Amino acid sequence: MTRLDSKIPSGPLESKWDRHRFSEKLVSPTNKRKLTIIVVGTGLAGASAASTLGQLGYHVECFCFHDSARRAHSIAAQGGINAAKNYQDDGDSVGRLFYDTIKGGDFRSREANVYRLAQVSTQIIDQCVALGIPFAREYGGQLANRSFGGVQVSRTFYCRGQTGQQLLLGAYSALCWQIERGQVTMHPRTELLDLILVDGQARGIVARDLVTGRISAHTAHAVVLATGGYSNVYYLSTNASGCNVTATYRAWKHGAAFANPCFTQIHPTAIPPGGAHQAKLTLMSESLRNDGRLWVPRVPSDQRSPGDIPAADRDYFLERRYPRFGNLAPRDIASRAVKVACDEGHGVGPGGQGVYLDFSDVIEQQGLEVVRERYGNLFDMYHRITGEDAYQVPMRIYPAPHYTMGGLWVDYNLMSTIPGLFVIGEANFADHGANRLGASSLMQGLADGYFILPYTIGHYLATARLLPLLDDHAEAREATRLVATRINRLLAVKGRRTAAMFHRELGALLWNHCGMSRHEGGLTSALRSIPKLREEFWRDVMVPGAGDAFNQELEYAGRVADYLEFAELLCHDALHRQESCGAHFREEYQTEDGEPRRDDAHFAYVAAWEYRDRAEPVLHKEPLAFEFVPPTMRSYQ
């Protein structure tokens, strides 16, 4: 039976983390050498954690499905990373970053966690500079900042449009050092397919070597999942193709509570889908909204080319609806406004799925060169994909699934409801509530990995009663056998439809019924359709080749099989949450002018779901108390 104990330290917000660190037990250096920790994932969260744990003296076994740790999806983050440095002296502070994040998350996150995140944010920048990350600088040599959606200060640090790449390469280089020192053993091209529990504690994983197909058990004293988010459950998203839910979903089936799965962020500015062949959606950085203005033709289905539509016939809908934030309104609000404009027939481009993001004003005011310097690479990217020149005609953009605030439930120590199973980065649910602000996921991943987990895992290892390690433990053997059986089942179906066909169908179903806006009828119909689709999958999927060989189609089919189960949990959560908050918009719960209606009296809690075999998941509630920031209606008008 799942028990949620958030283990939030008592006392004033400002000193919780310091006091907690002091009261935590430490592992002595000699004992650290005898302890093995498995870290799955080498994105910002995993690479920073694995390298720091190695440096502390633990032995780390680190896994990723990529061919190199450096290719984790974090590499694709464009815009930047937040930190409360207040280098601009524009009124920023730890308190303000904390407040913005709590409010941005629509009061569905934990105050204590978010405050800690804001506190360590400043250390992250220092650490990254020390690692040699080439952040943008001012002429005087100081670190440069830009502003990012949803806030009014300039606190985002960046490396051109490649911030995630540089931060990841920094963490990867720290990891390389620990590999060289023998503290970390790296297992690239190795995919976690199940978790091993001994005496109720997470003690290892079952993984498949993606080159040879060999399935083996790896045991440790604790397991850390840093396996990223599940936006690809929608088939089309801005995530890399390999991103998946397998690790966290498998952990769920072993008893780790899954929190707020329905909080999925739909990013407003992606390039609209071009046709059935579309494999992924390309994000256009949020920073474009600093200078670009969103508009649609006032008259529905206006066929004129954008340049021929005079100002009077344009609706700058974000500026109109949210005059205070205008084009910089937070993501959930901007996405929904785009959807409303398109649903009302004002959309532009193929299928009316798109709105203009127009740079003509800034080009006129500040010159083409300024715009080219700021966004040149994004304009080039847009040109390559669409064949259109955004210096001449406005870009067309449309929302796309992008980030998942939901994830495995963790306490203040980042431990899940399975003792010894820690979850960091996008894979946990912790800090972003019902909506994440821009440039705050990189911050969270590195906060978890460099500065939080290395302390809290020590306390667990110092205090838990752990049996010695055994690779051929009965539990390990059994878990390995089950994984092999499942793979053979997939290969044995030999049906007629490809895994991609099922994935696409599932994605469309979710996008329509559990996407940017949701309602009871749609969700119940999705909950009826998903099990059918899953049954068809297991009856009719076509997976060629063998299990004991390099087999990309097999990898993919396994991930789709997990999506087909997980999607149900996602819809369950969306159906149960009878309010609109952040990215979760229930059509039944809105004000007259279409703004979301949050219901703090009934839903100010984290929904943590427990797995039940062949039965509906069980809901557990972690109440959210707001001691320091009284919840207000989140208004950006």
Next chain:
Amino acid sequence: MTAHVMKFTLKIWRQSGPNERGRFVTYEAQDVSPGMSFLEMLDGVNQRLLGTGEEPVAFEQDCREGICGSCSLVINGIPHGPDQGITTCQLYMRRFSDGAHITIEPWRAKAFPILKDLVVDRSALDRIMQAGGYVSVNTGGAVDGNVLLIGKDQAETAMDAASCIGCGACVAACKNASAMLFVAAKVSHLSTLPQGRPERARRVTAMLEAMDREGFGSCGNQYECEAVCPKNISTRFIAVLNREYLRAGIVESGRPSEPESPHAESS
């Protein structure tokens, strides 16, 4: 977008395993639209192969936006295809004329053994990085990020070098299969910044030794690498690398070090 559809004849390298013999197999790509990416075109081919129960063509990809460095195809003899400054995944079919014949091969280099079809093992690049491609600082205790000022130009130069995505196209394009551009990018990135300076001599020596150990060739100054590099990493950095190496030799032999490079500590 356009109703216009195109067709292509593809000659694709198929090889079932590292120790098997490979060969070219011809496939037709139908119903290709100009707005499709090269990889989406291959997805289409694979979906059709799956329909007939045949194993799809294995190739690497992940981000599909030119940053992860996974995609790695030699297209008509050129790593990452005909356009400069982009990766395979950023190539769109409107770049090809309808009916064209396209040859698709994996990276070919001794240090990159083929695993299957178009997938090669590039872990040698990771091992070069492990030899010295880092600054050895512990987590925690770093000084404030603004304590050391770094001039904008210097930061930009470091960023130019740091943009390398580790794809290995430079190796695939080089007659000697040298990884010189890759190593140069990392060495230059770190030696341009004050944080990377204390270890610069050890770093450059260790990384070059690892490059030799992994079976990469030496640089013949032909600069095919630069021409195919999707991030336009300049061969200027190979000159920086050579200078760093020379300097490391002088430092190690105990003689006074040469004057700092013009960029060094200039702010």
